Amino acid sequence: MGNTVIGIFGSRNAGKSSLLNSLSGQEVAIVSSVPGTTTDPVRKRIELPGIGICTVIDTAGLDDDGGDLGRERVARSLQAAEQVDLGIIVLSGNDFPPAAEDLTALLRRREVPFLLVHNREDEAPMTEGFAGQMRRRFGSEPMRYSCLKATTEDRDALTAAIRARLAEGLMRPRPMFEGLAAPGRRILLVCPIDSEAPEGRLILPQVMAIRSILDYGAVAQVLQPEQLEYEIRSYGEQISLVVTDSQVFARVAAIVPGSIPLTSFSMLLARSTGSLEVFRQGIRAVESLREGDTVLMLESCSHHANCEDIGRVKIPALLQKHCGCRLNFEMVSGLDPIKGDLSRYALAVQCGGCMVTPRQLRNRIAYVAESGLKLVNYGMLIAYLSGIYDRAIKPLI
Numbered sequence: 001m002g003n004t005v006i007g008i009f010g011s012r013n014a015g016k017s018s019l020l021n022s023l024s025g026q027e028v029a030i031v032s033s034v035p036g037t038t039t040d041p042v043r044k045r046i047e048l049p050g051i052g053i054c055t056v057i058d059t060a061g062l063d064d065d066g067g068d069l070g071r072e073r074v075a076r077s078l079q080a081a082e083q084v085d086l087g088i089i090v091l092s093g094n095d096f097p098p099a100a101e102d103l104t105a106l107l108r109r110r111e112v113p114f115l116l117v118h119n120r121e122d123e124a125p126m127t128e129g130f131a132g133q134m135r136r137r138f139g140s141e142p143m144r145y146s147c148l149k150a151t152t153e154d155r156d157a158l159t160a161a162i163r164a165r166l167a168e169g170l171m172r173p174r175p176m177f178e179g180l181a182a183p184g185r186r187i188l189l190v191c192p193i194d195s196e197a198p199e200g201r202l203i204l205p206q207v208m209a210i211r212s213i214l215d216y217g218a219v220a221q222v223l224q225p226e227q228l229e230y231e232i233r234s235y236g237e238q239i240s241l242v243v244t245d246s247q248v249f250a251r252v253a254a255i256v257p258g259s260i261p262l263t264s265f266s267m268l269l270a271r272s273t274g275s276l277e278v279f280r281q282g283i284r285a286v287e288s289l290r291e292g293d294t295v296l297m298l299e300s301c302s303h304h305a306n307c308e309d310i311g312r313v314k315i316p317a318l319l320q321k322h323c324g325c326r327l328n329f330e331m332v333s334g335l336d337p338i339k340g341d342l343s344r345y346a347l348a349v350q351c352g353g354c355m356v357t358p359r360q361l362r363n364r365i366a367y368v369a370e371s372g373l374k375l376v377n378y379g380m381l382i383a384y385l386s387g388i389y390d391r392a393i394k395p396l397i
């Protein structure tokens, strides 16, 4: 699920961009001996053996002392740490810069794994004293590396270390149908194939649902809304659960008898990634929205979102109708940092996040929730605004 994002952090001129080039085997980043060549986080897509295509964020130096601008650049580098699945902290000259303290504290708070690399081994090898100091603090020594002199074996070892750290830190979402599917149970999955459905395939949450149901030895019956009435008549009480796409929630709820539990893919996904409770609390904030309030819409795709219409048209219309007032909507696409003070928003609405890793989504949610801003997801909000939230949440609590 989603594209892995790796952040490269460190002091100016520690060799962050050189490390990116060394990893990719190409000159993808501009390298210079002038400290501070990378001024803003730069994203590059590279392919790493055993990991596949991933995005690497090359950040500005954590020790940038260029006045207000320098502080802003450091802040942006730290913000970039909110978006990564793994941090690589590049050190050199046996120095662990003070700003790296903030970075490691943030990564630890977000439970993001990180790898320390001591670069420029050819110029200033790591001393036993520094290695021991790092070992005591972080449980392992930095990896010795020289971007300038790295051999194929060195690069392979670095990639292997990255792979290992990513595997250690892999978030294992709760199985989607834990406690809901079991041998002999029949679960109906309502998947509309309409103009918004991707060409020739199902969307990822639907595929994940099928796999999870099969893992539990239950029967997954995939159908479109038009076929639902017939299937309900045919199987009746043998159906233990109906799961629907949020977009046809109201229509499906009108067909499925109250005796058959009903929920949505997005609610199951929220439970699986541990965000259900945050969103349940956020739902209450809908009733506090007032004329002129601003709602922050968070769309995890940076372009070509499959569900663009939901976030930009449907939810704004439904929400304003429900509240009976005019609201402002601001859209943030991708996982770029949300600029400015979050207190100016009255509510945040996060998309399903099907194109990002569970960790990236969880960290985005944690960042917003820590600010005190209430947060819901698209599917749960649609269920609430359609008047079927209580029914849809019941099988999951």
Ligand code: SF4
Pocket: 299, 300, 301, 305, 306, 307, 308, 351, 352, 353, 354, 355, 356
């Ligand atoms: S749910 Fe989010 S990540 Fe998935 S397609 Fe829609 S905007 Fe993109």
